[in-house]
Amino acid sequence: MKNKPIIHQMVAELFNLDENLLNDYASLESSVEELIARLNLKIVKKDRYDFSPQGTTAFFILSSSHLAVHTWPENNYLHLDLITCQKIPGKKELKKILSEIFKIKLGEVKVREIPYDRN
Amino acid sequence: MKNKPIIHQMVAELFNLDENLLNDYASLESSVEELIARLNLKIVKKDRYDFSPQGTTAFFILSSSHLAVHTWPENNYLHLDLITCQKIPGKKELKKILSEIFKIKLGEVKVREIPYDRN
Numbered sequence: 001m002k003n004k005p006i007i008h009q010m011v012a013e014l015f016n017l018d019e020n021l022l023n024d025y026a027s028l029e030s031s032v033e034e035l036i037a038r039l040n041l042k043i044v045k046k047d048r049y050d051f052s053p054q055g056t057t058a059f060f061i062l063s064s065s066h067l068a069v070h071t072w073p074e075n076n077y078l079h080l081d082l083i084t085c086q087k088i089p090g091k092k093e094l095k096k097i098l099s100e101i102f103k104i105k106l107g108e109v110k111v112r113e114i115p116y117d118r119n
Numbered sequence: 120m121k122n123k124p125i126i127h128q129m130v131a132e133l134f135n136l137d138e139n140l141l142n143d144y145a146s147l148e149s150s151v152e153e154l155i156a157r158l159n160l161k162i163v164k165k166d167r168y169d170f171s172p173q174g175t176t177a178f179f180i181l182s183s184s185h186l187a188v189h190t191w192p193e194n195n196y197l198h199l200d201l202i203t204c205q206k207i208p209g210k211k212e213l214k215k216i217l218s219e220i221f222k223i224k225l226g227e228v229k230v231r232e233i234p235y236d237r238n
Contacts, residue, residue, distance in 0.1 A: 005191045049164045049180045057185055059178045061168045066176055068185050072124045
């Protein structure tokens with residue numbers, strides 16, 4: 001087996017977000033793009049799908065992989081799934097960045113790193 | 120905090136795949152769509168980005184979330200990231216389905232379930 005690529009995967013869950021923000025895609029997209037910029041990642045393609053009556057799945061293909069965004073306005077809940085081959089900040093730093101961008105408390109952000117073997 | 124949505128997330132890694140398959144997107148897409156059908160999931164939108172000189176990121180927005188696909192032909196490696204609110208087969212069954220669809224040994228498929236709290 002040849003060497004695997006190096007993969008960093010982070011899953012973030014944001015709680016207690018304003019339902020109006022989660023239903024206002026322009027505002028949400030601006031926050032997500034601020035996150036991508038702060039992580040020094042680059043978007044090469046993006047698209048989204050709006051569910052009925054509410055909820056959006058947005059997808060950002062990055063030059064070094066992807067960020068998928070899922071909203072559940074009825075639960076005040078946002079889910080972010082980031083996979084990248086590029087070095088990104090650790091869990092603690094990412095949590096801080098997310099709480100700043102989305103203006104919520106640190107306790108309302110949960111970040112997990114999905115571990116990958118290096119061989 | 121209101122109840123969180125129920126989320127199932129599976130990350131699959133496939134090793135030792137034929138580099139030609141990973142560079143032949145039509146064939147790869149057909150395999151991925153077979154997987155989606157076997158999991159009783161439904162595509163609502165799809166798109167992809169081809170990297171230079173090789174490697175593809177493909178994104179399938181599902182009626183119940185997403186499947187993201189990343190290829191690394193130079194490593195004979197395929198990465199699948201599935202998030203869904205719908206019940207899907209467990210790790211063992213998913214591993215079997217993937218080995219059948221991609222015609223590789225069970226030992227060449229690694230499947231992990233990312234756990235989510237239910238409250």
